[in-house]
Amino acid sequence: MSEPVLSVRDLSVEIPTRAGIVKPVDGVSYDISKGEILGVVGESGAGKSMAGNAVIGLLSPPAHISGGEIWLNGKRIDHLQGEAMRRLRGKDIGMVFQDPLTSLNPLLTIGDQLSETIQTHLPIGRREAEKRAIAALDEVGIPGAADRIDSYPHEFSGGMRQRVVIALALCAEPSLVIADEPTTALDVSVQAQIIALLRSLCRDRGTAVMLITHDMGVIAEAADRVAVMYAGRLAELDTVRDVLTRPQHPYTDGLMASTPLASQGQTRLHQIPGSMPRLTQMPDGCAFHPRCPYAQDKCRSAPHPTIDGGRAACWYPLLQEAAE
């Protein structure tokens, strides 16, 4: 396989608080290749959005990258500050946020917003930029793009707005798009449209996509590989089919079993006892051990397990025998 578009190595994010330093992202590593969709899944507070924001340099202080490296197309980007980072955003990395209404400027027409982005990043004139804007809207499936270019965001429905946001993220032809819960605010039928759109754009242009979501169903349909996060650490990382059908980490296993989709026909859903530990009160050893049905002494003592070449960050991964 060729060199990955994005390569994150041992990334950690720290936030100093009164209760001490907390690590919302702790030693996370993954690659995304050209044309690949990497799903990042986890419950709220697992650090999945924080990891995405770290890549695009949108951590709000006092949160900061405290360790690790981020490489984009062979260039190291985790040190970049101010203007250099600003030029990278939009040009090399596009971003799609959850709520399409708050990520568009209500006072500018969508044509203005698109042309502004294009002109900021590409050396072309206003006319040419407008032409590109129409082409971009056309590409994301907005009917009558040439007529809608002078519309304001409020004149679009939720699904159409999210298409505009995707057009905005893609208009400067970035090599990586980070989509943070792009379909969570949308209805099921519109969600299916947006997923299909993301997938076809990714395939046609070879854009790498990091798809952050909590919805296992969306991951199953859209992603090629999936990274499961728990309490700021990677729990499991492999192809979607393997992780979802033969999970090796007990957390992934529990998560899968507790979705109503997976336990059809049973009267009770599988329950993971307890809840995710607070970042200020992280247990020693594996972060999942207090809730893990298979925990043993080794799990309770430091250091915590890492993926390290394998698939799951677990001392005693499930299904070992079956896999061999």
Next chain:
Amino acid sequence: MNAYVKIKGLTRIFDVSKPWLNRLVERRSKAFLTAVSEVDLQIEERTTYALVGESGSGKSTIGRMLVGLLSPTKGEVEIEGVNLATETDVAKIASVRSNIQMIFQDPFASLNPRWRVRDIIVEPVASKGEDTNGLAERLLEQVGLHPGDAGKFPHEFSGGQRQRICIARALASNPRLIVCDEPTSALDVSVQAQVLNLMSDLKDDLGLTYLLITHDLTVVRHMADRIGVLYLGRLVEEADPKSLFETPKHPYTQMLLEAAPRMDGFGREVDPPQGEIPDPIDPPKGCAFHPRCPIATDICRQERPQSRRVGDALVACHLAE
């Protein structure tokens, strides 16, 4: 089995007009939004009836009319055989009303942050002037929290724990019907499983009847005994979970099920559904679904279909078979 709730021809129209001066200056007429349009349904005692639909389909409006937070524009709501709109006996209305409780979607917004958990939970009973000694502690234990939590404030709890507090509050007055409006939409998957299991247990232990309002088809399939699918304020299909999920009859239900993400749908190529929900202020003539329907014919554009029995299901479609 007898019907605990009977809803007939239920309609709710909201006036969404601009203020009169704007209408005068801009020469606009009044605008009305039909949120719920002639819905008939019955909920059997000790069952879970689920209403599903996308945003704007009127599912929450029906729930609100059932508990009395909104009054119907037309139609009847009959609970325990008492028609709440026409009944004149105040004591009778009060006794029926105290048998209905509601759980809301957002456990962060539905608990008063300045009240202690004990006061929040006992409020439905205390407001009637009844004895609440030890009630909060007993209920907290019932929903899986610690009785000692009664003295705490809501901010000390996580989302799932707060939803348990909401459930405890709903149980305080010994209700028979609980309207659950998206009870787990704000929760994570593993917490959702805990809350759904708790709801099933309570239903069996206390003989509760649920009206479950949600957009999540997977939750519905797991929880419901009977499902009503809403589209633009109209009930388009009603069936039990097995026949609804295995042999959906209405084209909208078929589209919805096809579009829903599947756990086993690795790299599944679906033709995403075309179009979006039309503007409810100006709904399409005839069948509300016809502009998006793949099999629509002339009659669908002219005449609104009536609900009819097809197999095990009630379907409002001219062509379903």
